[in-house]
Amino acid sequence: MKPASGKPQDIATLRARVAKIRLKGSGTVQAERARRLLLVYLETAAAHAVPFEDLLRALRSGLPALRIAGAELRQNAAQPDGPLASAACAAGCAFCCILSGRDGGVIAEAEARVLHAAVAPLAGALDGRDWHPRACAALDPQSRTCRVYESRPLICRTYMSKDATACAQIAEGIPAPGAGVLGVQGLMLAVHALVRAALAKVSQVPTYSLARISAGAADGEDVATSLRAARQTPRALDEERRRFGS
Numbered sequence: 001m002k003p004a005s006g007k008p009q010d011i012a013t014l015r016a017r018v019a020k021i022r023l024k025g026s027g028t029v030q031a032e033r034a035r036r037l038l039l040v041y042l043e044t045a046a047a048h049a050v051p052f053e054d055l056l057r058a059l060r061s062g063l064p065a066l067r068i069a070g071a072e073l074r075q076n077a078a079q080p081d082g083p084l085a086s087a088a089c090a091a092g093c094a095f096c097c098i099l100s101g102r103d104g105g106v107i108a109e110a111e112a113r114v115l116h117a118a119v120a121p122l123a124g125a126l127d128g129r130d131w132h133p134r135a136c137a138a139l140d141p142q143s144r145t146c147r148v149y150e151s152r153p154l155i156c157r158t159y160m161s162k163d164a165t166a167c168a169q170i171a172e173g174i175p176a177p178g179a180g181v182l183g184v185q186g187l188m189l190a191v192h193a194l195v196r197a198a199l200a201k202v203s204q205v206p207t208y209s210l211a212r213i214s215a216g217a218a219d220g221e222d223v224a225t226s227l228r229a230a231r232q233t234p235r236a237l238d239e240e241r242r243r244f245g246s
Contacts, residue, residue, distance in 0.1 A: 007201045007202060008198065008199075008201075008202060009052075010052050011042055011045055011046040011050075011052060011055065012046065014042060014052075014055075014198060015039055015042045015043065015046075017198045018035060018038055018039055018042065018194055018198050019035070019039060021035075021194055021197045021198060023190070023193050023194065023197065023241075024238060028245060028246060030183065030186050030187055030190055030245065030246045031190045031246055033187065033190075034068075034187055034190035034191045034194060034246070035190075035194060037068045037187075037191065038064065038065075038068065038191050038194055038195070041064050041067070041068060042055075056199070056202065056203055059195045059198075059199060059203075059205070060109065060195075060199065060203050060204070060205050060206075061108060061109040061110040061113075062107075062108020062109055062110045062111065062188075062192055062195075062205075062207075063108075063110050064191065064195065065108060065188045065189075065191035065192040065195065066108060066110060066111065066154060066188060068187065068188070068191050069154055069184050069185070069187050069188035069191070070154070072184050072187060073154070073157060073158060073182070073184045076182065076184065087160050087161060087162065088161050088162050088163055088164050089159075089160065089161055089164075090164070091143075091144075091145050092143060092144045092145060093144070093164050093167065094128075094131075094135070094139060094144035094145070095164070095167035095168045095170070095171040096156070096159045096161070096167055096171075096179075097128060097135050097136045097138075097139045097144075097146065097156075098132050098134050098135050098136075098171040099134050099135065099136055099210065099211045100134075100170075100171075100173075102209070102211075103209035103210065103211055103212065103232065103236065104134075104136065104209060104210045104211030104212075104214075105153065105155045105156075105209075105210035105211070105240075106155070106189065106207045106208075106209075106210070106232065106236055106237060106240040107153045107154075107155065107207065107208050107209075107210045107213070108188075108192060108207060108208075109206055109207075109208065109227075111153040111154065111208075111210075112208040112213045112226075112227060112230065113223060113227075114151050115138070115148065115151055115152070115153060115210070115213050115214060115217070116213055116214075116216070116217040116223045116226055116227075117151070117217075117223070118138070118147075118148035118150075118151035118217075119137060119138050119147070119148055119213075119214050119217035119218055120217045120220075120223070122138075122147055122148075122217075122218060123217065123218055123219065123220040124220065125218075126141050126142075127139060127140075127141060127147075127218045128140070128141055129141075129215070129218075131144065134211075136210070136211065136214050137211075137214040137215045137217070137218035137219075138152070138214045138218070153210055154184070154185060154188055155181060155185050155210065158181050158182040158184045158185040159179075159180070159181050159182075160179070160180070160181075160182055161178060161179035161180075162178045162179065163176075163177075163178035163179060166178040166179040167179045181244065183244070183245075183246075185244055186241070186244035186245060186246030187246065189237065189240055189241045189244060189246050190241060190246040192205065192207070192237065193237055193238070193241055193246075196234070196237065206231050206232070207231075207232045207236055207237045207240075208227065208230040208231055208232060209230040209232060212226065212229055212230035213226055213227075213230045216229060216230065
């Protein structure tokens with residue numbers, strides 16, 4: 001990604017920087033929508049006189065990206081004929097909790113901290129890995145339900161299936177239609193990537209492995225240790241964006 005020149009010192013210069021950024025491999029409608037929504041978020045922060053340092057901390061953690069995407073997800077859920085209306089998802093299915101790839105999903109720091117805090121009290125108990133070696137540690141291996149449902153990351157909230165058998169196939173690496181992650185996740189990733197590019201000369205904007213955070217918490221690690229171990233290279237966010245077409 002190519003950041004705009006100049007180090008942002010306040011919200012106005014940060015907005016100007018976001019307006020000029022061109023994300024690597026972007027140009028999609030989703031990426032441009034992410035830009036517009038982030039600019040509105042920053043404008044609102046300025047209108048409410050949010051201290052710049054407080055805004056920087058929130059941006060680094062991924063909170064603005066999550067709030068922007070979360071608002072869109074709620075809109076989807078409110079639509080009677082929206083993408084969530086025909087979901088076949090049901091408690092106990094859990095094939096979507098068999099994590100794919102090395103990281104099992106890219107999550108922001110705010111999500112990582114919330115997930116770790118929710119799973120940590122369950123350390124030492126049987127977890128999803130006792131059902132399937134690639135399952136999320138937040139899963140209950142007997143009921144096959146998420147033990148931290150209210151604290152699950154956005155990627156979990158945006159997974160939707162119209163066919164449970166498709167989920168079983170995908171969990172074993174066999175492509176199948178009818179299941180996947182909603183575009184809301186791609187929107188979150190695009191906003192987070194814009195933030196990372198805008199803060200390139202100010203602050204690092206990390207992402208983390210969902211699988212490693214949940215496993216670390218279930219194994220009794222403190223949050224600092226899990227965050228260090230789960231932190232991804234910058235390439236992970238770009239690769240995940242490409243995967244979701246954002």
